[in-house]
Amino acid sequence: MPLANPPFSVLSDEFAAAPHHFYARLREQAPVHYEPAIDSYFLSRHQDVKRVLTDHGAFTTEMLQVRAEPVMRGRVLAQMTGAEHTAKRKIVVRGFTGSALQDQMRAIHTNAAELMAPFLPRGRVDLVNDFGKPFAVHVALDVLGLDRADWQQVADWHAGVAEFVTSLTLTPERRRHCLDCAERLEAHLAPVIRQRRSRPGEDLISKLCTAEFDGVTMSDRDVTALIINVLVAAAEPADKTIALLFKHLIDHPGQMAQVCRDPDLLAAAIAETLRFTPPVQLIPRQTQESAVFAGTTVPAGATVFCMIGAANRDPAAFADPDAFDIHRADLGTARSFTAAAQHLAFGTGLHQCVGAAFARAEIETVAALLLPLLDGVRYSPGFRYRETGLYTRGPVSLSLDFTPVHPSGTRRG
Numbered sequence: 217m218p219l220a221n222p223p224f225s226v227l228s229d230e231f232a233a234a235p236h237h238f239y240a241r242l243r244e245q246a247p248v249h250y251e252p253a254i255d256s257y258f259l260s261r262h263q264d265v266k267r268v269l270t271d272h273g274a275f276t277t278e279m280l281q282v283r284a285e286p287v288m289r290g291r292v293l294a295q296m297t298g299a300e301h302t303a304k305r306k307i308v309v310r311g312f313t314g315s316a317l318q319d320q321m322r323a324i325h326t327n328a329a330e331l332m333a334p335f336l337p338r339g340r341v342d343l344v345n346d347f348g349k350p351f352a353v354h355v356a357l358d359v360l361g362l363d364r365a366d367w368q369q370v371a372d373w374h375a376g377v378a379e380f381v382t383s384l385t386l387t388p389e390r391r392r393h394c395l396d397c398a399e400r401l402e403a404h405l406a407p408v409i410r411q412r413r414s415r416p417g418e419d420l421i422s423k424l425c426t427a428e429f430d431g432v433t434m435s436d437r438d439v440t441a442l443i444i445n446v447l448v449a450a451a452e453p454a455d456k457t458i459a460l461l462f463k464h465l466i467d468h469p470g471q472m473a474q475v476c477r478d479p480d481l482l483a484a485a486i487a488e489t490l491r492f493t494p495p496v497q498l499i500p501r502q503t504q505e506s507a508v509f510a511g512t513t514v515p516a517g518a519t520v521f522c523m524i525g526a527a528n529r530d531p532a533a534f535a536d537p538d539a540f541d542i543h544r545a546d547l548g549t550a551r552s553f554t555a556a557a558q559h560l561a562f563g564t565g566l567h568q569c570v571g572a573a574f575a576r577a578e579i580e581t582v583a584a585l586l587l588p589l590l591d592g593v594r595y596s597p598g599f600r601y602r603e604t605g606l607y608t609r610g611p612v613s614l615s616l617d618f619t620p621v622h623p624s625g626t627r628r629g
């Protein structure tokens with residue numbers, strides 16, 4: 217069916233229900249799709265998306281001043297370039313690499329085991345709402361060195377901040393709600409920043425508070441913005457990736473059996489999950505000058521959305537792109553979590569995800585723990601799978617049944 221009949225919109229219910237049904241037609245018939253309601257262009261071809269994300273002079277992140285800054289309470293990494301970006305990115309990276317990473321993975325393992333424990337005797341868990349969401353926020357709080365006791369409160373504020381950043385349209389009421397969440401989160405962080413400045417520890421907030429940049433330390437505003445930046449960036453895609461990984465493996469029992477037999481295949485399964493169903497579906501940029509894509513001119517100053525889901529299924533980049541295949545020759549598992557990745561789930565270029573290696577370790581640790589625990593894992597009877605989100609996208613819930621585990625460790629299948 218051609219896209220023009222009836223007129224296609226990425227804001228339609230049909231697209232929201234199953235974006236992947238439209239990717240091929242978009243790439244072939246409307247690789248530069250204009251959406252008048254939000255005055256924005258949507259690019260779906262791998263080569264165009266890659267060009268936008270790597271040509272930082274021609275395609276800037278200026279629109280984050282209005283799309284992110286109001287709720288981040290200051291400038292985030294993606295808005296920075298040059299020496300400032302390099303220095304601050306390095307400081308952020310220090311929070312979850314090297315020896316910090318080893319300790320964090322131990323904490324992640326313990327945390328995941330504790331969260332799953334109450335569900336094991338029942339033999340049923342909603343992997344999104346019972347496990348993934350609290351887990352992803354706990355991990356982000358641990359990295360930052362924030363108290364997990366407040367996680368539910370922080371999760372609610374985080375949801376408001378994430379809604380602001382990831383909404384294509386926002387009513388004035390929702391906008392007010394999101395800004396209110398951001399103000400409360402900022403107020404919650406203020407005493408923590410004061411305390412870390414006077415008594416720094418090993419956590420990321422302390423590193424941000426004590427770091428020097430060109431002989432100047434970061435202001436409270438700078439630190440607040442980077443904390444919220446990491447909180448949203450780390451928590452938002454992680455629970456979605458964990459749930460999507462399990463969904464794809466359940467849908468492909470042969471590949472599930474292989475991964476269970478050989479956990480070394482987990483990295484490939486995670487990389488293929490990120491290619492096939494990237495949790496971050498859209499990355500926005502602004503054109504500095506007018507630019508031509510596939511014969512269509514996009515004017516200067518326009519907002520351009522890179523469609524990561526469509527680019528990751530472009531046959532020009534991946535053979536048989538609509539198949540989930542952890543053994544695909546063009547996946548390149550090792551480079552899938554680096555700047556050389558062929559898939560674009562972590563973005564690419566200057567602003568490529570700073571947490572990609574951490575995300576791999578985090579999801580590998582969790583999946584290696586869960587797979588043997590969830591023996592015979594399958595969808596719960598009557599469960600209906602549904603995904604939501606245009607900007608970030610993932611399952612609404614994932615109700616799974618498995619062989620119950622008695623508290624003594626024995627199975628009651």
Ligand code: HEM
Pocket residue numbers: 293294295305308312359445446449450451453454457490495496499500560561562563564566567568569570571572574575
């Ligand atoms: C599967 C999990 C993840 C996915 C799919 C993902 C995806 C992304 C994407 C697409 C971007 C690029 C945005 C742009 O170009 O504007 C990004 C940036 C970023 N991510 Fe991730 N991310 C993940 C996990 C994490 C984790 C665990 C952390 C931190 C611990 C993190 C921290 C960041 C930060 C700080 C940035 C901004 C980098 C910059 O602008 O220089 N991410 N991420």
